Amino acid sequence: MTWKASTDTARLVARFPLVAATLLAGACVAVLLLTGQPAVAQWIASAYAVVVAVFRSISMVAGLLHGRLGIDLLAVAAIGSTVAVGEYVASLIIVLMLTGGEALEVFAQGRATKELRALLDRSPRRAHRETPGRPPEEIPVEDVVPGDMLLVRPAETVPVDGILSSDAGTFDEAALTGESLPVERVKGESLLSGSVNGADAVRMVATATAAESQYSQIVALVQEAAASRAPMVRMADRYAVPFTVFAFALAGLAWFFSQDPARFAQVLVVATPCPLLIAAPVAFLAGTSRAAHAGIIIKNAGTLERLSRVRTAVFDKTGTLTTGHPTLLQVQVHEGAGGMMSEDRLLQLAASAEQYSSHVLAGSVIEAAAARGLELVPAENASEHATDGVSAKCGRYTVVVGKPAFVSSRTSGFEAATLVSGQLGIYIGVDGRFVGALIMSDPLRANAVETLAALMRLGVTETVLLTGDASSTAGHIAAEAGISRFVAGCLPGDKVQVVASLSARPVMMVGDGVNDAPVLAAADVGIAMGAKGATAASESADVVLMLDDLSKVATAVTIGQHTIRVARTSIWTGIVLSIALMVAASFGVVPAVSGALLQELVDLATILNALRALGGSRPDGESRIASSAINSAPAPHPVRSSGRERS
Numbered sequence: 001m002t003w004k005a006s007t008d009t010a011r012l013v014a015r016f017p018l019v020a021a022t023l024l025a026g027a028c029v030a031v032l033l034l035t036g037q038p039a040v041a042q043w044i045a046s047a048y049a050v051v052v053a054v055f056r057s058i059s060m061v062a063g064l065l066h067g068r069l070g071i072d073l074l075a076v077a078a079i080g081s082t083v084a085v086g087e088y089v090a091s092l093i094i095v096l097m098l099t100g101g102e103a104l105e106v107f108a109q110g111r112a113t114k115e116l117r118a119l120l121d122r123s124p125r126r127a128h129r130e131t132p133g134r135p136p137e138e139i140p141v142e143d144v145v146p147g148d149m150l151l152v153r154p155a156e157t158v159p160v161d162g163i164l165s166s167d168a169g170t171f172d173e174a175a176l177t178g179e180s181l182p183v184e185r186v187k188g189e190s191l192l193s194g195s196v197n198g199a200d201a202v203r204m205v206a207t208a209t210a211a212e213s214q215y216s217q218i219v220a221l222v223q224e225a226a227a228s229r230a231p232m233v234r235m236a237d238r239y240a241v242p243f244t245v246f247a248f249a250l251a252g253l254a255w256f257f258s259q260d261p262a263r264f265a266q267v268l269v270v271a272t273p274c275p276l277l278i279a280a281p282v283a284f285l286a287g288t289s290r291a292a293h294a295g296i297i298i299k300n301a302g303t304l305e306r307l308s309r310v311r312t313a314v315f316d317k318t319g320t321l322t323t324g325h326p327t328l329l330q331v332q333v334h335e336g337a338g339g340m341m342s343e344d345r346l347l348q349l350a351a352s353a354e355q356y357s358s359h360v361l362a363g364s365v366i367e368a369a370a371a372r373g374l375e376l377v378p379a380e381n382a383s384e385h386a387t388d389g390v391s392a393k394c395g396r397y398t399v400v401v402g403k404p405a406f407v408s409s410r411t412s413g414f415e416a417a418t419l420v421s422g423q424l425g426i427y428i429g430v431d432g433r434f435v436g437a438l439i440m441s442d443p444l445r446a447n448a449v450e451t452l453a454a455l456m457r458l459g460v461t462e463t464v465l466l467t468g469d470a471s472s473t474a475g476h477i478a479a480e481a482g483i484s485r486f487v488a489g490c491l492p493g494d495k496v497q498v499v500a501s502l503s504a505r506p507v508m509m510v511g512d513g514v515n516d517a518p519v520l521a522a523a524d525v526g527i528a529m530g531a532k533g534a535t536a537a538s539e540s541a542d543v544v545l546m547l548d549d550l551s552k553v554a555t556a557v558t559i560g561q562h563t564i565r566v567a568r569t570s571i572w573t574g575i576v577l578s579i580a581l582m583v584a585a586s587f588g589v590v591p592a593v594s595g596a597l598l599q600e601l602v603d604l605a606t607i608l609n610a611l612r613a614l615g616g617s618r619p620d621g622e623s624r625i626a627s628s629a630i631n632s633a634p635a636p637h638p639v640r641s642s643g644r645e646r647s
Contacts, residue, residue, distance in 0.1 A: 314463075450551070493518070
């Protein structure tokens with residue numbers, strides 16, 4: 001135990017040598033004072049303080065060249081003035097405050113970035129590659145290439161993205177999504193690097209290298225956010241300029257009216273604005289870390305501030321407000337199709353044309369055909385027309401599937417289906433003739449209403465639904481969710497124009513991160529829902545929700561507001577307390593030594609307050625929404641990127 005304590009002490013001394021040297025100097029001064037040698041004590045303390053002040057002057061000049069006026073200038077002036085008036089104990093305390101403040105900042109930043117460090121600690125480092133006829137070989141994860149067969153042992157981390165080749169497996173994806181419940185995967189489903197295998201060993205086929213895998217992308221995004229500077233942090237830097245001017249002016253006036261040079265030193269002792277320049281960055285790091293823990297990747301610190309002020313929330317419909325997993329209700333065969341088309345034949349041809357589409361509805365059509373045991377026909381010359389539909393040569397038939405306008409322009413005898421609110425139609429043409437429609441329903445997410453209500457409580461004044469669906473379907477979903485306005489029949493360009501025209505800003509746009517890329521980029525805050533794989537690194541979104549959970553939108557806004565509230569409180573608390581101490585010191589109420597100790601307490605209290613951004617209360621039902629999402633969310637299913645919306 002003694003050896004461990006000495007090792008830890010040596011490590012701390014090596015990490016913070018100036019703090020250790022200052023404490024040693026302080027101990028020497030204390031011994032000299034106790035042994036009745038005040039003159040030697042003053043000489044040692046003053047000499048040490050002056051040496052530190054000279055070195056700090058070098059960093060002060062560098063800070064001035066970069067526009068950072070504040071801490072170094074005031075600290076150097078405070079050290080020099082206290083040495084000049086013989087307040088050598090106060091000089092040592094200021095040096096300790098300066099060097100200890102940096103150590104405290106390192107500690108605070110370490111606490112604030114604990115989730116990032118946890119991400120780094122969990123990064124996969126080794127993989128077990130299987131080669132026919134040989135036992136599994138342990139290799140560095142960087143050596144894995146797509147196509148490698150990998151063995152993942154119980155409780156091991158999935159090393160790279162891949163496809164499960166075992167019959168089934170259970171995985172903990174909490175590090176990726178914030179979801180505490182394990183998920184079950186079956187053969188052929190995707191596995192994400194960073195997820196933790198359950199109790200049984202499984203085999204998987206790698207589909208990406210380590211650098212291109214999900215986990216590495218998440219770590220890179222969080223590191224980028226931690227390195228960015230929020231507008232409020234830059235604003236805190238600017239506060240240092242008037243603060244410094246005020247401190248010198250007040251110190252000069254105190255000296256002038258009292259005719260006591262010690263007053264000048266006493267004011268500067270309590271004027272170092274460490275809380276001003278440290279508290280805001282710590283708060284933003286803590287907020288970003290808290291978001292990462294909840295499965296919310298915020299790409300830059302400025303986004304946190306915009307999230308806190310969001311006034312308009314705009315939503316895509318399919319896969320965002322709705323489950324994104326439509327179900328087939330009915331197959332309607334058009335009378336004009338004659339006897340050439342049965343329900344099964346129509347569904348089979350539609351699914352055959354859709355098998356090369358990336359749209360979420362295409363997956364639902366294919367699943368409906370599979371449920372009826374229909375075998376897909378090989379398709380040739382398949383072409384997807386963005387936002388409209390697909391066309392393909394399926395066997396001896398030319399098939400078109402999609403929106404009414406798309407199909408009607410390519411067929412004769414078109415008739416729109418009669419849809420009940422909440423239903424949508426997928427129309428089919430064969431060899432230039434309209435043959436029928438698939439009536440589908442994409443229900444509202446179970447937690448959509450509660451999420452919208454939470455956003456209103458958080459200060460969102462306007463909600464908008466943008467969709468390519470028909471007006472009746474859009475109106476039904478908007479009314480059911482409690483959205484105040486909807487715009488139907490939108491193409492991607494139309495969505496961008498609508499967002500640009502909104503007056504209540506900042507505007508937050510929530511979509512799937514692929515087909516909504518233009519409007520996500522156009523919004524003040526773009527949020528990509530349930531993004532996986534390459535989508536996580538999309539440049540279009542400012543926020544990536546790793547879990548396909550709508551309630552995370554309200555959670556992101558809550559974290560943004562809490563972070564800004566904590567940062568602002570920390571900044572102004574530091575300013576107010578420092579000004580109050582300066583005023584008191586100008587009247588001679590606060591001696592130099594007492595002032596230095598009080599300023600140290602102000603630094604400590606303000607920075608610890610900034611760490612509240614790591615957690616704190618969950619206002620406006622955040623925990624209630626999250627709980628509801630877990631209990632009522634639909635069963636996981638593969639997320640398909642949406643290339644268009646259809647009515």
